[in-house]
Amino acid sequence: MEIKRQLMVHNMLPEGSDALTINSGTTHHSKQKTATVNYKGVKFTPEFIPQAYVNKKDWRQLTAKELACLAPNEDRNDFNTIYLGEIPEALQACFETLHLVESTNRDEVFDRLEKDPPAIQKATELLNEFLLPKSNSKKFNFHCIGVNHPNLELVASNTTMLAVGHKESxxxxxxxxxxxxxxxxxxxxxxxGNRISINLGKDPRYFLFVNLHLMEAYKMLQERMSADEFMAVNITNIPAYFFSHFPDYPVLKVQQKQYQYYIAxxxxxxxxxxxxxxxxxxxTMVYFGSFQY
Ligand SMILES: [Fe+2]
Structure with a gap:
């Protein structure tokens, strides 16, 4: 299936369009082998919620037509465009002094952050300087530092339903x-609004997305489903409905090296x-706001 002209990509990454790849769609998680996490004595194969769908792995470069389909125009804003770029060098240098990349688990990351209040103060000032001109509403706020294992197929999990101190596995x-x-x-x-997520880890990470507004996915389902069936679609179950009805709609993948960000x-x-x-x-470091430029 061809991608539609929907969400756009404003790409300021030095890698340009080489940072982007596209695949042939999605599949139910049970139909594809899941990679095992094996890191510093922790070994497990991640499990999925029953209704989870995952990307296929046949990644390829985008064609000129596909790139044109994602090209941003003057109407870009905080919800119709994915922004990609790199944080300023001064901010990178500030993060370097924290040595976060030497951490091997979540606690070590937070220890390093807590150990150096002046560096955090400086990083916060530089981040504010960087984000303010990009902020539509002039209001943005720190959301979290995210820490994930390497070699995780997909990172988002049902943590809000689990007890504090649960094993990551x-x-x-x-x-x-x-x-x-x-x-x-x-x-x-x-x-x-949207979020900015900055890669503070050593390795590149990947941001995967489907370039459709939620409302467009909803309309596509309305055309595909019976009226009775369609009544059941809501904001929580729409991914499972969409991916089961449109397994051939491609997923896009952005490679995000250290100090590169996405806004989505x-x-x-x-x-x-x-x-x-x-x-x-x-x-990763995440701020919530309403960013556009
Ligand atoms: Fe998410």
Missing amino acids: VRKLLGLHNDGTQLMTIKTAHEF ATDNCFHDGSTLGNKNLDI
């Missing part, structure tokens, strides 16, 4: 999904992160 992966809260509906999911309205599109093939701990 008991997490269940969500598969490609839309974020969002109970405050949102399919129609309003684009109104809640993750409430408004199907997406996930991946550390497949990596050897080192995955570390």
Whole structure:
């Protein structure tokens, strides 16, 4: 299936379009072998929630036609465009002083952050300087430092349903999904801004997404399903409905090297992160806001 002209990609990465690949679609997680995580004495094969769908692995470069289909125009905004780029050198240098990449687990990452308040202060100032001109609403806020194992097919899991201190291996992966809260509906999911996620780890990581607004996925389902069936589609179950009805709609993958970022309205599109093939701990910093430029 060809990608539609929907979400656009504003790409300022030095790798240009080489950072992007595309595949032939998705499959139910049970139909594809899951990579095993084996890191510093922790070994497990991640499990998925029953209704999880995953990307196929037949990645290829994009054609000129596909790149044109993603090209941004003047109408780009915080929910219709994925922005890709690199953080400024001064900010990179500041993160270097924290030696986060030497961490082998979540606790070590946070120890390094807590040990050096002046560096955190400096990083926060530089981040504010960097984000302010990109912020539509002038309001943005730190959301989290994310830490994931290397060689994880997909990173998002059902952690909110698990007890504090749970073993990471008991997490269940969500598969490609839309974020969002109970405050949102399919129609309003684009109104809640976007996020910037910066790779602070040593290895490249991957941002996977489907270039459709949630509302377009909904309309596609309406055309495909009976009226009775379609009644059941909601903001929580829409990924499973979409991927089961449109297994041939491609997924796009962005390689995000250290200090590179993506900005995306993750409430408004199907997406996930991946550390497949990596050897080192995955570390990301996420801010919520309404970024566009
Ligand atoms: Fe997500």
